[in-house]
Amino acid sequence: MTKLILNRRRFLGTASITGAALASPAYLRRAMAQSGGEVNIWTYNDFVPEAFREQFESETGIKVNVRLVDDQGKQFNLLAAEQPNPTVDIMTVAGHRFLQFIQSDLLAPLDTDRLSNWSNINPTFSESDWSTINGNKWGVPILSGMEVLSYNTEVVSEEEAMTWDTLFSQEYANQTAYIIQDMFSIIMLKMGYDGNMVEYMDDPEKAAAIVEEAKNFLIEKKPLVRKYYDSGAEFQQMMVNQDIVLGHSWNGPAAALINDGFPLGMTIPREGSYGFVYTFNIANNAPNSENAYTFLDALLASPEIGAAMTKASGFISTYKGASEYLTDLERKSTVFPDEQLANLQFFRAEANEMKYSLVDPAVEAVKAA
Structure with a gap:
């Protein structure tokens, strides 16, 4: 697959969105039951909206540590070198790279039952053939190209x-x-x-x-x-x-x-x-797996968060209803009708x-x- 050429900053201009629009307070009150700690994430620039990150930390007491990555191969090599005791909890893997990570026992199967907001993902992205390997889900679809x-x-x-x-x-x-x-x-x-x-x-x-x-x-x-x-x-x-x-x-x-x-x-x-899908995946032997699931469920809590990720990254949101929080121009450049998405493999x-x-x-x- 030819590398996607994309200047994310230029793509949609502003990446800002208010913290109040990024998450459901009712959901985050449930998350308050967490006892703090941290969650370590390896991901691309702008894949974790800053306003969401700040509110999540404030409401849950869980500190979000983001390490930016720019290459799937480098991430694979780093994660392989750290096993069986990785420092990362969540990393960003493209769906067509799953097999390499899975065969090397670097990812933990995803327990979607622990994600109450899993149904907020458009099934075009969450239920397609690429998303299930060896009978398991392996990642939370967040953005697509x-x-x-x-x-x-x-x-x-x-x-x-x-x-x-x-x-x-x-x-x-x-x-x-x-x-x-x-x-x-x-x-x-x-x-x-x-x-x-x-x-x-x-x-x-x-x-x-x-x-x-x-x-x-x-x-x-x-x-x-x-x-x-x-x-x-x-x-x-x-x-x-x-x-x-x-x-x-x-x-x-x-x-x-x-x-x-x-x-x-x-x-x-x-x-x-x-197309391809970027996913958030939980590392095998993740040191903070409970916090990882809390973070992922919060990230899926509302379409505003999906819209914020699209605004910041320039990729297409996998969330149902995210287009409602985009401008007309942003929708024109990042949203496809459901009947067209049905043609996508x-x-x-x-x-x-x-x-x-x-x-x-x-x-x-x-x-x-």
């Missing part, structure tokens, strides 16, 4: 943007762009296959045939594309310069343009797309070794064609 079809709303209609076919149409020849490696998963899904290739782990010949079919499709459509790009900044520049009017992109760079006032829209087309890692051993050379073949 996804691949979308982005379009200049002054040129392309929303109806046209509801299908990936428009990206490959003669009407917009040489006015489109996409990240070619990421498009392989989309094309396989569009053709009715499992773009994660998990279904074909025991049938490598079928997997190879599917990648070959996707490769041939992209070669056939190559004359229509203006550019295979690599970074979100490239996509943004091509849109602003009107070199393209339609493109596959990650939602982050697209949303940044929307918030800058550019006439851009984005959809999850009816054929489907792929999530990246899984089980078949990655096989998948990319086939996709990587296919990508080079398309480029060379």
Whole structure:
């Protein structure tokens, strides 16, 4: 998966939200039964809203210690080095990285019965196939990013943007762009296959045939594309310069343009797309597991908290009702209708070794064609 390019501070501007809007006082009174102590969290910048953190500490007596991380691999290595006695209670793991952490016994299975506010999460994020491994839940979905079809709303209609076919149409020849490696998963899904290739782990010949079919499709459509790009900044520049009017992109760079006032829209087309979810996970042998569950339940207590996380981070909230606490512009750049979210699938890692051993050379073949 290509790295998401996103300037979180620029994305939505202000990250502020009042402490009074961040949590239900009734819930926090229940949390007052806690006896204080601390909870240690490794996460990305702005994933714990500061106003929520301050109110949580005030109402529960639990001190929240946040250590910022910027790389999943570094976090894995640090956590592995600390086992069996980690210093962290909660860390942030992307759903498609679960397997690596689980197989190394670094995460504790999540007991959702201890989270009275679990139902506040949109089931698109909490109940999808990626979220259950070996019969257990492993993380609390908090924020999401996804691949979308982005379009200049002054040129392309929303109806046209509801299908990936428009990206490959003669009407917009040489006015489109996409990240070619990421498009392989989309094309396989569009053709009715499992773009994660998990279904074909025991049938490598079928997997190879599917990648070959996707490769041939992209070669056939190559004359229509203006550019295979690599970074979100490239996509943004091509849109602003009107070199393209339609493109596959990650939602982050697209949303940044929307918030800058550019006439851009984005959809999850009816054929489907792929996304990833950031989750809060409890470390195996966490030193403060009770406080960790108290923190997570408080974080899920109200949609205002989800909205605050979106405002601060720029990613899409997993909370039901979070959009009600966003401005019109923020909703336009971070909210999708439920019927579009139903088209979303999530990246899984089980078949990655096989998948990319086939996709990587296919990508080079398309480029060379």
